[in-house]
Amino acid sequence: MEWEVVIGLEIHAQLATKSKIFSGASTAYGAEPNTQACTVDLGLPGVLPVLNGEAVQMAIKFGLATNSAVAKRSIFARKNYFYPDLPKGYQISQMDLPIVGEGALDIRLEDGTVKTVGITRAHLEEDAGKSLHEDFQGMTGIDLNRAGTPLLEIVSEPDMRSAKEAVAYMKKIHSIVTYIDICDGNMQEGSFRCDANVSVRPKGQEALGTRSELKNLNSFRFVERAINLEVERQIEVIEDGGKVVQETRLYDADKHETRSMRSKEEANDYRYFPDPDLLPVEIDQETIEAVRATLPELPDAKQKRFISEYGLSDYDAEALTSSRQMADYFEAVVKASGGEAKLSANWVSGDLTGSLNKDSISIAESPVSAEMLGGMIKRIADNTISGKIAKQVFDAMWQGDGDADSVIESKGLKQVTDSGAIEKIVDEIIAANPGQVEQYRSGKEKVFGFFVGQVMKASQGKANPAQVNQMLKDKLKG
Amino acid sequence: MHNKTLSELSTALKAGEFSSTELTQSYLDRIAEFDPQINAYITVSEEHALAAAKAADEQIAAGSAGPLTGIPLAQKDIFCTQGVKTSCGSKMLDNFISPYNATVIEHFNEAGTVMLGKTNMDEFAMGSSNETSFYGAVKNPWNTEKVPGGSSGGSAAAVAARLAPASTGTDTGGSIRQPASLCGITGLKPTYGRVSRYGMIAFASSLDQAGPMTRTAEDAALMLNCMAGFDARDSTSVQREVPDYTANLTDSLEGLTIGLPKEYFGEGLDAGVGKAVEEAINEYKKLGATVKEISLPNTHLAVPTYYVVAPAECSSNLSRFDGVRFGYRCDDPVDLEDLYKRSRGEGFGSEVKRRIMIGAYALSAGYYDAYYIKAQQLRRLISDDFKRAFEEVDVIMGPTAPEPAFGLGEKSDDPITMYLSDIYTISTNLAGLPGMSVPAGFVNDMPVGLQIIGNYFDESRLLNVAHRYQQVTDWHQRAPAQFK
Numbered sequence: 001m002e003w004e005v006v007i008g009l010e011i012h013a014q015l016a017t018k019s020k021i022f023s024g025a026s027t028a029y030g031a032e033p034n035t036q037a038c039t040v041d042l043g044l045p046g047v048l049p050v051l052n053g054e055a056v057q058m059a060i061k062f063g064l065a066t067n068s069a070v071a072k073r074s075i076f077a078r079k080n081y082f083y084p085d086l087p088k089g090y091q092i093s094q095m096d097l098p099i100v101g102e103g104a105l106d107i108r109l110e111d112g113t114v115k116t117v118g119i120t121r122a123h124l125e126e127d128a129g130k131s132l133h134e135d136f137q138g139m140t141g142i143d144l145n146r147a148g149t150p151l152l153e154i155v156s157e158p159d160m161r162s163a164k165e166a167v168a169y170m171k172k173i174h175s176i177v178t179y180i181d182i183c184d185g186n187m188q189e190g191s192f193r194c195d196a197n198v199s200v201r202p203k204g205q206e207a208l209g210t211r212s213e214l215k216n217l218n219s220f221r222f223v224e225r226a227i228n229l230e231v232e233r234q235i236e237v238i239e240d241g242g243k244v245v246q247e248t249r250l251y252d253a254d255k256h257e258t259r260s261m262r263s264k265e266e267a268n269d270y271r272y273f274p275d276p277d278l279l280p281v282e283i284d285q286e287t288i289e290a291v292r293a294t295l296p297e298l299p300d301a302k303q304k305r306f307i308s309e310y311g312l313s314d315y316d317a318e319a320l321t322s323s324r325q326m327a328d329y330f331e332a333v334v335k336a337s338g339g340e341a342k343l344s345a346n347w348v349s350g351d352l353t354g355s356l357n358k359d360s361i362s363i364a365e366s367p368v369s370a371e372m373l374g375g376m377i378k379r380i381a382d383n384t385i386s387g388k389i390a391k392q393v394f395d396a397m398w399q400g401d402g403d404a405d406s407v408i409e410s411k412g413l414k415q416v417t418d419s420g421a422i423e424k425i426v427d428e429i430i431a432a433n434p435g436q437v438e439q440y441r442s443g444k445e446k447v448f449g450f451f452v453g454q455v456m457k458a459s460q461g462k463a464n465p466a467q468v469n470q471m472l473k474d475k476l477k478g
Numbered sequence: 479m480h481n482k483t484l485s486e487l488s489t490a491l492k493a494g495e496f497s498s499t500e501l502t503q504s505y506l507d508r509i510a511e512f513d514p515q516i517n518a519y520i521t522v523s524e525e526h527a528l529a530a531a532k533a534a535d536e537q538i539a540a541g542s543a544g545p546l547t548g549i550p551l552a553q554k555d556i557f558c559t560q561g562v563k564t565s566c567g568s569k570m571l572d573n574f575i576s577p578y579n580a581t582v583i584e585h586f587n588e589a590g591t592v593m594l595g596k597t598n599m600d601e602f603a604m605g606s607s608n609e610t611s612f613y614g615a616v617k618n619p620w621n622t623e624k625v626p627g628g629s630s631g632g633s634a635a636a637v638a639a640r641l642a643p644a645s646t647g648t649d650t651g652g653s654i655r656q657p658a659s660l661c662g663i664t665g666l667k668p669t670y671g672r673v674s675r676y677g678m679i680a681f682a683s684s685l686d687q688a689g690p691m692t693r694t695a696e697d698a699a700l701m702l703n704c705m706a707g708f709d710a711r712d713s714t715s716v717q718r719e720v721p722d723y724t725a726n727l728t729d730s731l732e733g734l735t736i737g738l739p740k741e742y743f744g745e746g747l748d749a750g751v752g753k754a755v756e757e758a759i760n761e762y763k764k765l766g767a768t769v770k771e772i773s774l775p776n777t778h779l780a781v782p783t784y785y786v787v788a789p790a791e792c793s794s795n796l797s798r799f800d801g802v803r804f805g806y807r808c809d810d811p812v813d814l815e816d817l818y819k820r821s822r823g824e825g826f827g828s829e830v831k832r833r834i835m836i837g838a839y840a841l842s843a844g845y846y847d848a849y850y851i852k853a854q855q856l857r858r859l860i861s862d863d864f865k866r867a868f869e870e871v872d873v874i875m876g877p878t879a880p881e882p883a884f885g886l887g888e889k890s891d892d893p894i895t896m897y898l899s900d901i902y903t904i905s906t907n908l909a910g911l912p913g914m915s916v917p918a919g920f921v922n923d924m925p926v927g928l929q930i931i932g933n934y935f936d937e938s939r940l941l942n943v944a945h946r947y948q949q950v951t952d953w954h955q956r957a958p959a960q961f962k
Contacts, residue, residue, distance in 0.1 A: 089797020
């Protein structure tokens with residue numbers, strides 16, 4: 001039997017507001033437990049929530065950036081359940097009337113085709129605190145610093161058909177929320193995480209299979225792994241004659257397994273109802289237009305521009321626009337290089353990205369600034385150094401040895417273009433290898449590479465490769 | 479001293495007839511002497527009071543006193559008061575000392591008033607007789623065998639027994655007006671949103687409103703001047719200028735149109751109460767008002783609507799009392815569920831539990847539409863009744879409560895009968911309108927209140943209408959014999 005996988009994601013993006021969604025307490029990450037929880041966050045008797053306007057603006061921004069409907073009127077509702085890190089005994093969220101309605105966005109699949117994924121809705125809500133189960137001798141510690149942190153929950157349609165598609169969609173949302181600066185996108189700190197609804201059905205069947213919900217996936221890798229694991233499990237259950245039960249499952253990255261948290265029967269009745277402490281959120285067209293005016297160029301538009309303006313391939317353009325920092329960096333490199341777009345693209349998505357990944361640092365932390373990289377590319381373009389030598393220059397800059405010009409100067413890496421000097425080396429190599437010369441002349445043109453290598457080696461890589469090629473060709477003809 | 483109104487006290491303090499310290503001490507002495515008979519106070523904050531009185535005396539001496547500087551007040555124990563226990567009448571909060579002040583308390587502190595203590599109330603403001611308090615029932619100063627009404631029963635009894643010149647109350651379904659009526663004092667529930675709810679422990683957020691409980695309408699105006707106003711910390715408080723509520727007290731009532739809803743004078747109304755209200759209306763006619771019979775056809779739906787909306791909200795509002803961060807926690811919980819179940823089971827009284835269960839039921843999956851949504855629709859119908867009425871009349875009058883104070887224990891076993899005590903007051907909460915109760919006579923030696931309902935933000939007119947009546951009657955000046 002051939003199976004079709006159906007996936008929908010609920011992404012939680014922590015909004016980058018300075019203060020919490022319903023109180024004035026700071027949202028900064030990493031403070032001592034319970035030092036960033038005020039009377040409102042603690043849910044003391046008598047306190048009341050006041051909506052943070054910045055969070056509303058950010059939600060509107062998201063709606064506009066994803067071509068989703070921004071609701072003229074939305075309502076906060078209480079989701080009632082008991083948990084020690086939920087101070088009020090309810091979470092303020094949105095139910096019937098979310099701030100952002102239907103929308104859609106395009107993702108590019110591995111084979112290069114484009115797929116549209118529907119966005120069902122996005123709503124504002126407050127985060128809960130954290131329960132700390134270690135270090136308290138059989139008791140649980142509660143840290144309410146995170147309680148009241150604004151979240152935008154972005155719910156997709158069940159439009160994805162593989163773990164890879166789910167990851168592509170999640171990456172796209174990640175790039176949008178960071179582009180428009182409403183979320184820092186930090187997955188390790190939990191600023192961007194998702195739950196995945198996964199089901200399978202026989203290929204061709206219309207009706208959806210029973211789904212399970214995978215909770216709290218906080219890396220792209222985990223999303224892919226957890227979904228694949230869950231798909232395998234569900235298929236196995238069905239093929240063994242069993243039935244998938246609707247349940248919530250937790251992915252354990254260490255054990256590489258998913259396990260049941262609670263079944264549908266055990267699920268809470270959240271008794272949602274409109275929060276009487278908060279007024280409906282009314283958003284007029286003027287506000288929407290004012291927010292629209294603050295939108296930066298979005299990934300799709302930037303990608304198109306990179307293709308037309310810089311002549312990049314689809315692939316390069318997508319890679320370079322995957323984050324706003326990457327795109328900004330690239331454009332700064334192009335500028336500093338004097339317009340060498342193609343070379344800049346190669347260097348940014350090649351050596352620079354490789355080095356960043358190797359050292360596990362972000363582009364903002366790169367020891368090689370865009371200006372430095374652009375300066376180096378300028379020297380490739382004006383033939384001061386070859387592409388090969390440039391790798392040495394780049395490594396030296398990465399190590400902190402200064403900018404390209406000073407590295408070239410201090411290490412004597414300047415390319416040799418003096419044809420007399422090159423000719424001398426070429427002559428020596430030809431004289432020293434009569435056997436290979438014989439082979440070449442008898443038609444074994446492969447040996448040509450040997451000569452190029454020898455000349456470059458003798459010049460310590462500094463000879464201009466184009467000149468070397470030309471000169472060798474001339475001389476070997478005999 | 480203790481028979482003076484707020485404005486008289488203010489004049490006397492400024493004239494140096496006595497100091498705020500002397501006045502405060504005299505009230506503290508009266509509380510020590512008389513409160514054991516009526517149980518109006520949960521906490522008497524003597525030290526705080528004397529310190530505040532001293533500060534007020536300095537302000538008076540410096541000539542920078544405001545209209546309420548140095549005046550002792552009793553605060554309902556529903557308002558969070560920094561450093562002084564805030565119990566809300568519940569075992570759940572018997573150990574709770576708030577780290578912050580309610581906005582209303584802040585306003586009174588800034589005005590230089592002196593808090594004598596925190597008054598007794600039905601647990602979490604749920605009750606109409608003050609019998610659900612963890613701290614024991616409050617007794618009606620006019621007859622200590624009778625209830626004072628509720629939930630602001632302690633505040634009403636304290637003012638009636640001259641154990642405070644004025645107090646604060648909160649009104650979710652009649653909790654200011656009904657005890658004011660039963661204790662023979664003046665009580666005002668302002669328009670929803672007029673007074674900040676920040677720091678006022680929530681019962682039903684969409685209905686709760688704080689207001690003054692005083693002997694006279696003039697005092698209520700002085701108190702409301704201090705209490706009203708927009709508060710950025712309460713999203714439901716209204717950004718609207720606060721008028722001087724004392725400015726129009728003596729305006730003529732010539733041409734005033736009073737609406738008498740026929741539904742407020744039907745079955746269930748005590749004949750004596752009906753007669754007292756009728757006589758009050760006659761006084762108004764003498765003052766130049768005209769009377770018009772009106773209809774509020776959905777009145778009979780108010781009690782059932784209220785008993786869905788209020789419990790639904792309270793079931794959620796009271797979830798924070800879980801034994802985790804503050805308040806009562808059961809001994810030796812075996813696990814989390816046990817902690818929740820026993821802390822809440824032992825910490826809440828039976829009326830509170832009843833309402834939490836009703837509310838949780840009304841909000842639960844499968845019942846939400848039939849109860850909660852339906853109640854919201856009915857709430858709209860009830861508001862529309864008033865909207866139509868106020869197109870024809872300036873104020874609406876009727877009885878505050880269907881009968882005078884009933885006996886202690888008389889209705890405690892019958893919640894439905896108890897709930898009907900608020901039949902005339904609940905509609906105004908559902909509509910968000912302001913309402914007052916003013917003393918209008920006696921039935922069998924127990925006070926009867928006249929209710930005056932106004933249009934949104936028409937508190938000035940209500941106070942004016944009440945004040946003019948008090949100028950030609952003396953019901954509000956009567957005091958229970960043993961507390962004179």
